Amino acid sequence: MRIVIAEDAAVIRAGLVEILTDRGHEVAAAVGDAEALKAAVAEHHPDVAITDVRMPPNYTDEGLRAAIEIRRDQPGIGILVFSQYVETRYAADLLAMGSGGVGYLLKDRVADVSEFTGAIARIAAGGTALDPEVVTGLLNASRHASALAVLTARERDVLALMAEGRSNSAIADHLVVSERAVEKHISNIFSKLGLPPSDSDHRRVLAVLAYLGT
């Protein structure tokens, strides 16, 4: 995979390059601010662009705005926003970009290297990868709190994992249940929330996110 990284902290940038090259990915460019990110993406056409949110010159949300611009101009490029904080508003902005191929992870997640590279692979494949904290924020902020309240605890777990962008088998592994059981929970969730059933992992995630986000 070809990857472009924008991260202003040099230690983290170097660490990302190391992890990704170690896993056999090609880091086409590693830059320190949003303008350089846009230029690097235009030049290298990566599969995925990884960007920090707060970067020079103003240290506000430069990375996020660059991500949204890149998505608008080059919808085929997967985008992972990689931040030290989770802001539900930023998550909403990202999800408002519609189609898949986006992720929003806390920087802490990189400590689990396989999870992290797995998330990047998902994003490159057009899926989503949302941090559990982001999902919790979305669930808490959702205006469908009363509808969500009818879900069982296990169904809520499944919904959260689904919103993170995980496949059925990943959810089954995580909850130590069979895939059949997961499928059953999912169909229960969809019927309880009144969502149209859908087969592909990723369309399903989008439906869930759209539901949570509205």
Add this chain to the structure above:
Amino acid sequence: MSKTLATAGGYNPAIMYDNHLMNRPPASFLVRLLQAPFTRRAWAELLYSLVTFPLAIAGFVVTVAGIGNGPLWAVSAPGVRKLGAASRVLAGQLLGENVPAPPRLQPRPSVRVTTPDPGRLAAALAEAGAKSRRREGRGEVTVRNTSPSRVAEIAAEAGVTVGSLRSSRSLAWYVGAMYDKPAWRARGYLAVKLPLAVADLVAVAVGWLGGLFLLTYPAWRQLAPIGPVGGFQLTNLASSFLLIPAGAVLLLAGPRLMHKLTMADRYLIRELLGPHSAAERVRALEESRARVVDDSAARLRSIERDLHDGTQAQLVALAMKLGLAKEKLGATAPVDLARITQLVDDAHRSAVEAIAELRTVTRGIHPPVLDNGLTDALATLAARSAVPVELVTDIPERPTAAIETIAYFSAAEMLTNVAKHSGGRHATLEAVHVPGLLRIRVTDDGHGGARPTPHGGLNGLAERVRPVDGRLDIVSPRGGPTVITVELPSHA
């Protein structure tokens, strides 16, 4: 006993007056009323009103004459201040109203500039908010309340060529005297003082003299007859006795009226002849509170940034390295020990760096060595300085923690300035604590010419000490040496 004193005199006379009522039980209202004209306080107030009357007249004349006459207004400022000072001293001596003196008259930097284009320069100055006056004939502009360097800056920005640029001491004094706030306030006091003094005199004349006259009227009835009042001729002995009660009432009421007037006078003295009026003080406090709030918000922001960019980033990098090493150790493929060793090495370095960064950040919040007292903290500071520092401390008693912290960061700022800007090779840091006052002084052998600039270190220093009513004094002639002194109250 002190209670007796307080009741007898209305305020504590132990400081100013001895009192013949000292050992008596608390006086009843009637007794106090009857004694009123004979207390020390009444005599002191009488004396005060008589002595200050000429002062009031002089002040009134000077103030009125100065209205609409700029030069006289400015030139009379020191005189007006002297009249104010005399009033203050008399109030202190006779009434026990001790008001500290206002700060001395400060000249305001003023500049004479010659230029081929006075019009444009004046316009540029006006735009920059500097007051100036053109003297077309001489091709000269005088600028008030502005330093020569600022004038040069404004002229350069506007592209106006400037011939000579001289700061004028006489003009500086003139402008300073013109806008001297303590003199303005003293004029206000003296202007109000005259009617007050007249009322005082009336109280004296009617209360004391009139009262005494009526009280003893039977003896005077032939010499100075009163009447006829309501058709009664008051010249015969019997009817003349009718006026005695009226005399008594006047004699009792006079001192009470005088006391009220004196209280008003004392209020005016506190408000107008002291260092600041209450309103100014409130405004200054509001400003300093706003600054403190802004400052703490900015400090929190900068701490957050330091943690975010430093420690947090180091820890993320550390987690990455360890995550990668962990997976390599758990891999089914043969373990690449060299690679893992390198990852753990890197992680270790990240951890050490994170600890160092965290230490820097926490030291910026509160240097732990300050817990041992300012002497130790300043010694550490001096030892860390880039320029050799000789430390002289005399702090027998510890100031409050807030003052210690301000003193520490002020000293740190001053030493940083020495290292960064002074060009000096040696500095002395003195810290002396006498009761009520902590003085921190840094002297360097650099090239001098230190001036406060917006967002500069010296301005930061001034803002650091202002919230606790501290003082910053900068003496830095060109060529050095620079002596910067911070004075802080012991308690805040």
